[in-house]
Amino acid sequence: MPTVTPRRERVLLVATEWTARPAPAACGFGLEEALAELAELSRSAGAEVIGHVQQRRPAPDPATCIGPGKLQELGHLAAAGGADLVIFDGQLSPTQQRNLERAVGLRVIDRTQLILDTFARHARTREGQLQVELAQLEYRLPRLTGRGVELSRLGGGIGTRGPGETQLENDRRRIHQRIRHLRSALEEVRRQRQQQRQKREAVPLATAALVGYTNAGKSALFNRLTAAGVLTSPRMFATLDPTIRALSLPSRRRVLLSDTVGFLRQLPHGLISAFRATLEEVRRARLLLHVFDVTAPHREEYQRQVRQVLAELGVESAAEIMVANKIDLLPPEDIAGRSAGAVAVSAKTGAGIEELLARLDRELALDPLQTVRLRLPHAEGRLLHLVHEGGRVLREQHDPDGVEIEAQLPASLRRQVRAFEIGG
Numbered sequence: 449m450p451t452v453t454p455r456r457e458r459v460l461l462v463a464t465e466w467t468a469r470p471a472p473a474a475c476g477f478g479l480e481e482a483l484a485e486l487a488e489l490s491r492s493a494g495a496e497v498i499g500h501v502q503q504r505r506p507a508p509d510p511a512t513c514i515g516p517g518k519l520q521e522l523g524h525l526a527a528a529g530g531a532d533l534v535i536f537d538g539q540l541s542p543t544q545q546r547n548l549e550r551a552v553g554l555r556v557i558d559r560t561q562l563i564l565d566t567f568a569r570h571a572r573t574r575e576g577q578l579q580v581e582l583a584q585l586e587y588r589l590p591r592l593t594g595r596g597v598e599l600s601r602l603g604g605g606i607g608t609r610g611p612g613e614t615q616l617e618n619d620r621r622r623i624h625q626r627i628r629h630l631r632s633a634l635e636e637v638r639r640q641r642q643q644q645r646q647k648r649e650a651v652p653l654a655t656a657a658l659v660g661y662t663n664a665g666k667s668a669l670f671n672r673l674t675a676a677g678v679l680t681s682p683r684m685f686a687t688l689d690p691t692i693r694a695l696s697l698p699s700r701r702r703v704l705l706s707d708t709v710g711f712l713r714q715l716p717h718g719l720i721s722a723f724r725a726t727l728e729e730v731r732r733a734r735l736l737l738h739v740f741d742v743t744a745p746h747r748e749e750y751q752r753q754v755r756q757v758l759a760e761l762g763v764e765s766a767a768e769i770m771v772a773n774k775i776d777l778l779p780p781e782d783i784a785g786r787s788a789g790a791v792a793v794s795a796k797t798g799a800g801i802e803e804l805l806a807r808l809d810r811e812l813a814l815d816p817l818q819t820v821r822l823r824l825p826h827a828e829g830r831l832l833h834l835v836h837e838g839g840r841v842l843r844e845q846h847d848p849d850g851v852e853i854e855a856q857l858p859a860s861l862r863r864q865v866r867a868f869e870i871g872g
């Protein structure tokens with residue numbers, strides 16, 4: 449029997465820019481960048497992009513987001529290209545979404561739904577899966593309600609009102625039930641995660657975190673690196689969390705590597721809190737591997753977005769290694785020009801991985817952990833915070849004048865608190 453591969457969904461993209469609205473601060477995304485990003489996200493969700501429509505206008509149309517002319521253009525494109533789905537950049541109200549679906553005769557979703565779908569597909573931890581489902585349901589609820597309003601307005605038609613409303617009520621009740629269930633399951637998973645972290649932290653190992661814009665290839669690189677670095681004592685670091693692994697560097701030094709998600713501009717609300725938990729690992733990292741896709745036309749813009757997320761997380765002092773990924777997609781003569789200052793690698797072929805491991809080794813050697821005793825006056829709250837954030841506090845004793853601390857600090861951080869060291 450011939451194997452059947454599911455056909456990829458054919459999608460049309462719509463990017464919009466509202467000229468009467470000031471662009472959100474620090475958002476360097478114009479129409480071009482927004483389209484490129486949307487195309488990448490769509491492909492990552494398994495779709496085939498068959499075309500796009502752009503619209504620049506003072507403000508969105510309340511009923512259909514884009515204007516009537518553009519809507520017609522979209523309809524023609526969809527018919528001509530045999531589209532299955534339309535994806536809008538930005539957010540659609542439930543009403544706009546419904547009106548658009550009716551006008552184009554196709555399913556229409558917005559960037560938030562696309563992102564939720566992508567993350568649902570890629571979520572590897574139980575916590576991630578629960579959180580994404582929760583965000584998806586929360587997104588769906590008001591959209592159900594929207595249809596409820598519409599149905600009751602239609603009212604009267606035989607067989608529409610009663611059963612329609614009942615069905616909606618049932619749907620709503622089921623969703624609320626599921627949401628309650630997900631919330632309590634999440635609480636349990638978080639508790640376990642906290643316990644795991646405490647166990648991990650009992651072993652003083654440096655953590656390196658992979659950061660980088662969505663699709664840069666962090667997870668691919670995570671798999672490549674952890675396959676390359678032989679795990680010495682797996683039982684010791686066994687963890688339920690598949691996004692953290694111990695790996696052993698050429699010097700035999702061991703390091704915990706963590707994969708992350710959530711580096712994306714304008715993240716859907718429900719997901720922000722989800723990623724806070726995962727990004728906690730980033731805040732604890734001594735070293736960041738900032739991965740970018742060398743082939744992405746707007747890679748500098750993506751790097752800025754990543755740095756902005758890092759700044760929001762309060763991560764500013766960790767050392768950073770830039771990693772230019774996907775060099776297998778470039779002709780050899782173009783690689784050096786596009787990866788200046790970065791380690792050039794391919795997670796796919798394994799090219800450059802040895803160099804990356806060696807580089808990691810060197811960076812960690814430059815910043816070894818040292819045990820120190822400090823006495824910080826109360827006025828030095830900022831330094832106390834730094835010590836907690838960047839080091840591992842072994843003992844802490846408060847008295848009326850200040851606080852005495854014994855901690856393991858990276859050498860770089862120790863230099864900042866040298867004035868407060870005491871003998872011991």
Ligand SMILES: Nc1nc2c(ncn2[C@@H]2O[C@H](COP(=O)(O)OP(=O)(O)O)[C@@H](O)[C@H]2O)c(=O)[nH]1
Nearest residue numbers: 662663664665666667668773774776794795796
């Ligand atoms: N050609 C090529 N594709 C890659 C490479 N690394 C990752 N990819 C692809 O890029 C996409 C995003 O990778 P993923 O690891 O999920 O990115 P993440 O969002 O940063 O974790 C996937 O389709 C990968 O197969 C690489 O080195 N070369």
Ligand SMILES: [Mg+2]
Nearest residue numbers: 666667708709
């Ligand atoms: Mg990933």
